Amino acid sequence: MNSVLARYQALVANDELRPDAEQEAAARRLDVLQQELEATPSRGSVLWRALGRQPDPPRGVYLWGDVGRGKSMLMDLFYDAVDVRRKRRVHFAEFMLDVHARIAVERRKEAGDPIPPVAEALAEEARLLAFDEMMVTNSPDAMILSRLFTELLAKRVTVVTTSNRPPRDLYLNGLNREHFLPFIGLIEQRLDVLPLNGPVDYRLDRLGRMDTWLVPNGAAATEKLSAAFFRLTDYPVEDRAHVPTADLDLGGGRTLHVPKALKGVAVFSFKRLCGEARGAADYLAVARRFHTVILVGIPKMGPENRNEAARFVSLIDALYEYKVKLLAAADAEPADLYPRGDGSFEFARTVSRIEEMRSEAYLAEGHGG
Ligand SMILES: Nc1ncnc2c1ncn2[C@@H]1O[C@H](COP(=O)(O)OP(=O)(O)O)[C@@H](O)[C@H]1O
Ligand SMILES: [Mg+2]
Structure with a gap:
């Protein structure tokens, strides 16, 4: 039983999870993504060359809702189920620490804009990035996110993330928020935004x-x-x-x-x-x-x-x-x-x-x- 939807339904059938319509809908959406990711040919495959161009990477998913709604549970079910070799699941705050560390290394090389090579390396390591608890609380993160994610998506990375807030409320009242708005636009345009915000915590x-x-x-x-x-x-x-x-x-x-x-x-x-x-x-x-x-x-x-x-x-x-x-x-x-x-x-x-x-x-x- 390898699909995220089948796994979810089995947990409900075994009374390990209570039935929840919004969770089921999210599991269905993640199931589609799982199939798309598993069907995407690996890099350098004959199929890509035959097509003459790379197929579009699958659209990512942004799950948001209050605490205890099962966002991380569903993302973990999906992440464990999906048969993709280059995948990475990471807490968003830790990911950003890693990104800043990599940017610092690039800066020391004094070889121009540090973001493209960092994105290149990240995309090389994982074509599926799963973030838990995306939140933006500081200006250094806010300032680079739009450019970093534009590069990652252009390099065909698929992003799945959970968050306590809808994209439009990320970094709310943050310093220089105008520079952050393109990131919100990017997320809303390139990811399917799904609420997981039922009444039960x-x-x-x-x-x-x-x-x-x-x-x-x-x-x-x-x-x-x-x-x-x-x-x-x-x-x-x-x-x-x-x-x-x-x-x-x-x-x-x-x-x-x-x-x-x-x-x-x-x-x-x-x-x-x-x-x-x-x-x-x-x-x-x-x-x-x-x-x-x-x-x-x-x-x-x-x-x-x-x-x-x-x-x-x-x-x-x-x-x-x-x-x-x-x-x-x-x-x-x-x-x-x-x-x-x-x-x-x-x-x-x-x-x-x-x-x-x-x-x-x-x-x-x-x-x-
Ligand atoms: N439908 C459900 N029935 C019973 N327990 C659930 C259900 N969905 C989630 N849980 C449990 O509730 C807890 C909180 O879920 P979690 O995924 O951590 O929430 P979130 O990430 O949205 O804050 C976890 O222990 C999870 O296994
Ligand atoms: Mg969580």
């Missing part, structure tokens, strides 16, 4: 009514958080010893090891995230990359922990800014975490953010800046 469903701040640290909290991790990622509990890890690219050649990372959900210990020298940029990288962070081992802090407390404030700011969902185990309620010490007065703002992050309204919001 399946992720929220899976969180249930669980309290997301568990006190105290210990076996009971660990058990609840671990169950939430498996529910959110559809990972088989029997296989708990083999949950994938990740090395998050922090830029500048640095990485952060994530001991458990799957489908946008990451697990960290407080010690790892706030006990070592880290700064806001690292926390923003975490916040961009993961829609849900499970943080365990948050201690009660005193005056001697002012560095940890300051880093924790900066972590919460980043998670909050990107509307990341936080599931935590701590030795105290937020208001009692850091009662005395440098910055404990300002800590009140962090406490109120954490309280808001526990609310159902916050949990229902989409990931993104």
